[in-house]
Amino acid sequence: MTDLSKRSLIKVAALTALAGATLIGCGKKEEAAAPAPAPAAAPAEAPKVTKAAWVYVGPVGDAGWSFAHDLGRKAVEAKFGDQVQTTAIEAVPYGADAERVFRDLAQQGNEIIFGTSFGYMETMLKVAEEFPNVKFEHATGYKTAPNMRIYDASFYQDTYMAGIVAAHMTKTGKLGFVGSFPIPEVLRNINAFVLGAQTVKPDVKLSVVWVNTWFDPPKESEAAQSLLNQGADVLLQNTDSTAVLQTAERNGKFAFGWDSDMSAFAPNAHLASAIVDWGPYYIKSIEELRAGTWETKRTVWGVKEGLNDLIKIADFVPAEAKAKVEEVKAGLKSGEFEPFTGPIVNNEGKEVLAAGQKADREWLDGVNFYVKGVEGRIPSK
Amino acid sequence: MEVFFLNVATSLNAGTVLAIAALGLLLNEKAGIVNLGAEGMMLCAALAGFATVVHTGSGLAGLAAGMVAGAVLAGIFGLLVIWLNTNQYATGLALSLFGVGFSAFAGVSYTRENLSSKMVSTPSIWADVPVIGPGLARLDGMVWVGLAIMAGMIWFFYRTRAGLVLRSVGENPDSAHALGYPVRRIRWLAVVAGGSLCGLAGAYLSTVYTPLWTEGMTAGRGWIALALTTFATWRPARVLLGAYLFGAVTMMQFYLQGRGVQVSAELLSSLPYLATVIVLVLISRNPVWIRTNMPASIGKPFYPGS
Numbered sequence: 001m002t003d004l005s006k007r008s009l010i011k012v013a014a015l016t017a018l019a020g021a022t023l024i025g026c027g028k029k030e031e032a033a034a035p036a037p038a039p040a041a042a043p044a045e046a047p048k049v050t051k052a053a054w055v056y057v058g059p060v061g062d063a064g065w066s067f068a069h070d071l072g073r074k075a076v077e078a079k080f081g082d083q084v085q086t087t088a089i090e091a092v093p094y095g096a097d098a099e100r101v102f103r104d105l106a107q108q109g110n111e112i113i114f115g116t117s118f119g120y121m122e123t124m125l126k127v128a129e130e131f132p133n134v135k136f137e138h139a140t141g142y143k144t145a146p147n148m149r150i151y152d153a154s155f156y157q158d159t160y161m162a163g164i165v166a167a168h169m170t171k172t173g174k175l176g177f178v179g180s181f182p183i184p185e186v187l188r189n190i191n192a193f194v195l196g197a198q199t200v201k202p203d204v205k206l207s208v209v210w211v212n213t214w215f216d217p218p219k220e221s222e223a224a225q226s227l228l229n230q231g232a233d234v235l236l237q238n239t240d241s242t243a244v245l246q247t248a249e250r251n252g253k254f255a256f257g258w259d260s261d262m263s264a265f266a267p268n269a270h271l272a273s274a275i276v277d278w279g280p281y282y283i284k285s286i287e288e289l290r291a292g293t294w295e296t297k298r299t300v301w302g303v304k305e306g307l308n309d310l311i312k313i314a315d316f317v318p319a320e321a322k323a324k325v326e327e328v329k330a331g332l333k334s335g336e337f338e339p340f341t342g343p344i345v346n347n348e349g350k351e352v353l354a355a356g357q358k359a360d361r362e363w364l365d366g367v368n369f370y371v372k373g374v375e376g377r378i379p380s381k
Numbered sequence: 382m383e384v385f386f387l388n389v390a391t392s393l394n395a396g397t398v399l400a401i402a403a404l405g406l407l408l409n410e411k412a413g414i415v416n417l418g419a420e421g422m423m424l425c426a427a428l429a430g431f432a433t434v435v436h437t438g439s440g441l442a443g444l445a446a447g448m449v450a451g452a453v454l455a456g457i458f459g460l461l462v463i464w465l466n467t468n469q470y471a472t473g474l475a476l477s478l479f480g481v482g483f484s485a486f487a488g489v490s491y492t493r494e495n496l497s498s499k500m501v502s503t504p505s506i507w508a509d510v511p512v513i514g515p516g517l518a519r520l521d522g523m524v525w526v527g528l529a530i531m532a533g534m535i536w537f538f539y540r541t542r543a544g545l546v547l548r549s550v551g552e553n554p555d556s557a558h559a560l561g562y563p564v565r566r567i568r569w570l571a572v573v574a575g576g577s578l579c580g581l582a583g584a585y586l587s588t589v590y591t592p593l594w595t596e597g598m599t600a601g602r603g604w605i606a607l608a609l610t611t612f613a614t615w616r617p618a619r620v621l622l623g624a625y626l627f628g629a630v631t632m633m634q635f636y637l638q639g640r641g642v643q644v645s646a647e648l649l650s651s652l653p654y655l656a657t658v659i660v661l662v663l664i665s666r667n668p669v670w671i672r673t674n675m676p677a678s679i680g681k682p683f684y685p686g687s
Contacts, residue, residue: 059485059492059595060492061489061492061595176639182646207639208638209635209638210638210646212646212647212650215595217591217595218586218590218591218598218599218600218602219600221590221591222395222632222635223635225391225632226391226632226636227635227639229384229387229388229391229632229636230636230639231384243591243593246591246592246593247591251519265593375639375640376638376639376642377643379638379643379644379645379649
């Protein structure tokens with residue numbers, strides 16, 4: 001044979017082999033797909049494996065927000081064993097990427113999908129419409145659908161207690177806050193921090209710097225540094241990494257851990273960690289799903305249900321601060337104490353909550369001001 | 382007044398990462414090679430530096446590891462671009478994407494690590510000096526290194542024979558080749574040296590500036606450094622100026638927020654970029670100046686004997 005025809009023979013043979021392999025592969029898939037529907041048609045009472053998925057906005061290694069959600073997922077795995085099959089996708093940015101991920105997870109047969117960041121709201125609503133049999137749960141959002149519900153924590157309870165500790169530790173009377181986005185949740189946290197501090201030191205001041213991101217360690221570090229430069233000596237943040245805490249350590253000042261126990265990262269600067277433990281909520285959600293009692297609603301838990309806490313208070317914090325924190329915690333656990341109890345005045349002098357009145361859900365959701373003691377104005381959105 | 386110097390010191394710290402990376406890229410570009418892989422190199426070096434400090438406890442070893450990581454990646458890039466004559470921009474982008482992904486993958490186990498505090502302490506003897514004391518104490522040693530590199534580069538480019546040869550390779554490699562200089566080897570050495578500086582910047586970021594590792598922690602600084610060299614018309618002193626200006630405006634925008642200035646936070650975030658571009662463009666707007674300083678063969682492949 002000439003070179004040319006030998007070459008074309010090889011080409012044809014290769015193509016045929018490739019086509020054959022593809023067809024055989026496709027055939028196998030169809031065979032595998034056929035028996036699968038049969039077990040699913042079995043009676044609903046037989047315990048079946050529930051498939052659940054989590055979507056995180058940042059990497060699990062952020063030691064903060066996404067890490068805490070993953071701990072919650074692990075709690076579900078520990079509780080249910082092989083009755084629940086979990087998947088987690090991390091570092092999913094908002095927008096088209098998120099849509100693709102949610103849709104993908106729904107198509108893979110997950111029965112419940114947890115979207116753990118505020119910015120997934122519209123995306124989840126869109127995908128929820130297309131998959132009415134899949135349950136969607138959105139953290140920290142405010143929109144629902146028949147198959148999508150929302151859940152939230154009460155971080156402001158943690159920051160109120162942190163404020164008490166901060167006021168005992170500050171020497172300059174100036175506190176600093178590294179904020180992510182000026183949304184009501186973060187503003188609540190800021191206000192509670194100041195209110196808590198003011199119960200100890202009525203003239204304490206707070207400066208806020210916004211970084212417009214949930215997670216960017218160098219930027220968080222720079223923001224923290226600028227607050228320290230201006231004289232703040234205790235910092236709190238609403239961002240997800242340990243950068244603020246470590247910057248405080250470097251400058252010999254104090255800060256708090258956020259979302260998870262960050263005491264190991266800064267032995268001298270760490271005052272306490274304001275944490276969230278999503279385990280109890282996730283376990284309850286899966287239980288409701290398996291029992292068929294899942295319904296769309298809004299759940300907000302806090303210290304009372306074991307979702308939030310201020311832990312690992314440092315040894316060098318004075319005993320009276322610790323005692324006060326325990327007192328507040330007991331009040332929160334019993335449900336009697338509400339950090340936002342009037343009179344509350346905003347930093348322009350206007351009264352926003354009447355004397356003796358406890359803040360209700362609507363008031364808490366609509367926080368769009370700084371209380372007295374916070375310097376500056378909220379950046380216009 | 383002390384606050385002012387403290388702000389100056391932290392601005393210089395913030396700008397140093399960019400400065401050192403940009404000076405490294407300048408070295409490349411003077412020889413005619415554009416290395417778009419800066420972001421990838423910085424991230425891999427950041428991981429290498431961080432991992433080294435975690436395992437050995439020595440900050441210097443971490444910085445050295447970062448330089449080696451940067452040099453290795455740049456060396457591979459150089460082989461592809463100089464000897465195999467692949468498109469510089471495409472290869473640089475590929476290096477960048479690879480570096481970002483590889484560092485995220487390899488760094489997964491390091492994200493919860495914590496560097497011992499002794500790594501980040503700065504000498505406190507300066508703190509007692511009145512007025513400028515706290516500022517000086519807060520200044521990272523790397524700022525001096527950055528200044529030294531800039532001075533060294535100016536001396537190298539404009540006062541030594543070797544620097545002249547490098548610049549001629551960047552201007553017209555064919556003529557340099559005709560004169561008998563090993564053009565490809567010189568370019569490769571420049572690329573490796575530039576890469577090691579980018580690596581130094583990356584390692585500084587993860588071991589001193591923000592002593593923790595997270596994926597993508599450079600947050601675009603590599604790209605900013607690339608733009609900086611162009612806007613600074615390839616002059617080392619201007620590169621440094623641009624980098625420090627960027628750092629200063631970055632710190633200033635947080636300062637303005639803390640003071641309660643009512644400007645949207647997004648606008649303030651974009652201020653460092655805007656300010657740096659505007660200033661550099663204004664001081665280098667003379668087209669003759671630009672033509673004189675831009676290495677003429679930048680980005681073009683070189684074929685000896687063609």
